[in-house]
Amino acid sequence: MHSFINNLPKAELHIHIEGSLEPELMFQLAQRNQIELPFNSVEEIRSAYNFSNLQTFLDIYYQGANVLQHEQDFYDMTMAYLLRCKEESVIHSELFFDPQTHTDRGIEIGTVISGIDRALQDAKTQWGMSSGLILCFLRHLSADAAMDTLEQALPYKDKLIGVGLDSSELGHPPEKFTAVFERALAEGLLTVAHAGEEGPADYIWQALDLLKVSRIDHGVRCIEDETLVQRLIDEQIPLTVCPQSNLKLCVVDAMSQHNILQLMDRGVLVTTNSDDPAYFGGYLNKNYTALVDSLDMTSEQAVQLARNSFAASFVSDDIKADFN
Numbered sequence: 001m002h003s004f005i006n007n008l009p010k011a012e013l014h015i016h017i018e019g020s021l022e023p024e025l026m027f028q029l030a031q032r033n034q035i036e037l038p039f040n041s042v043e044e045i046r047s048a049y050n051f052s053n054l055q056t057f058l059d060i061y062y063q064g065a066n067v068l069q070h071e072q073d074f075y076d077m078t079m080a081y082l083l084r085c086k087e088e089s090v091i092h093s094e095l096f097f098d099p100q101t102h103t104d105r106g107i108e109i110g111t112v113i114s115g116i117d118r119a120l121q122d123a124k125t126q127w128g129m130s131s132g133l134i135l136c137f138l139r140h141l142s143a144d145a146a147m148d149t150l151e152q153a154l155p156y157k158d159k160l161i162g163v164g165l166d167s168s169e170l171g172h173p174p175e176k177f178t179a180v181f182e183r184a185l186a187e188g189l190l191t192v193a194h195a196g197e198e199g200p201a202d203y204i205w206q207a208l209d210l211l212k213v214s215r216i217d218h219g220v221r222c223i224e225d226e227t228l229v230q231r232l233i234d235e236q237i238p239l240t241v242c243p244q245s246n247l248k249l250c251v252v253d254a255m256s257q258h259n260i261l262q263l264m265d266r267g268v269l270v271t272t273n274s275d276d277p278a279y280f281g282g283y284l285n286k287n288y289t290a291l292v293d294s295l296d297m298t299s300e301q302a303v304q305l306a307r308n309s310f311a312a313s314f315v316s317d318d319i320k321a322d323f324n
């Protein structure tokens with residue numbers, strides 16, 4: 001079953017590229033850029049990866065991103081992720097990046113986008129892997145800061161497929177970002193948002209109705225609102241679920257209690273994704289195999305998840321038909 005999953009062509013739709021920064025590369029970049037890390041070894045970094053909720057993870061994740069300084073650093077991080085995709089039969093990926101994590105440290109948004117995009121183009125020409133890039137606003141920062149970030153990104157609009165919303169969910173409802181999402185939509189960008197990871201089902205309603213999102217990232221707390229679940233089914237609104245992340249951030253107590261297959265069996269268009277693989281102990285295949293090991297996922301269900309990943313992607317309908 002594990003090798004079946006490894007060979008199954010898949011798309012990944014929920015991966016924060018900064019969350020793919022492995023401790024080894026973090027250490028290397030810290031040395032290359034003469035950045036002080038509060039850790040003395042790769043082992044020390046890994047042993048700090050014990051999280052009790054989303055915020056305890058975010059604190060360490062933003063600190064790790066400090067080693068990224070130059071265009072080549074963003075290229076190296078992205079290429080390392082894309083090489084993992086190649087090994088795991090991930091043939092299409094839609095990646096998030098957090099520009100404010102870098103621009104707030106004085107790094108030009110163009111440096112960030114160019115480094116990531118150059119790696120995406122190389123993966124396309126070298127092994128035919130397709131991809132898209134989604135700019136995420138940090139929701140713990142202000143709506144004005146998000147609008148300012150969108151303005152800075154517009155000269156690079158041709159390298160983006162959409163905008164998203166991430167970071168600390170509780171206390172930062174989607175409605176705070178209605179104006180910036182409206183502007184992004186007017187610019188022809190698609191929208192997605194993290195909602196219902198730690199936040200309530202109401203945040204999913206807001207993301208749908210106010211931010212006009214095409215997908216919900218996480219969304220597992222939809223289960224608390226039956227009317228909402230029915231809407232997700234009726235409108236086939238995709239959820240990009242991240243099982244291993246949910247376990248590591250204590251959104252679920254045990255993988256055996258995860259609701260992803262229950263939602264799929266009810267007709268919700270769920271997908272499985274890695275979120276921040278360097279921090280949560282595994283890439284996309286690990287997220288599939290965890291469902292086999294803890295939820296007795298069948299090969300038919302694995303194929304359904306892979307099909308869903310293409311159906312929920314932002315590739316054009318004629319390319320989708322090829323994947324089916």
Ligand code: ADE
Nearest residue numbers: 016166167168194275276
């Ligand atoms: N940024 C990176 N990973 C995240 C997650 N799981 N939730 C919210 N923001 C994030």
Ligand code: ZN
Nearest residue numbers: 016166217275
């Ligand atoms: Zn995420």
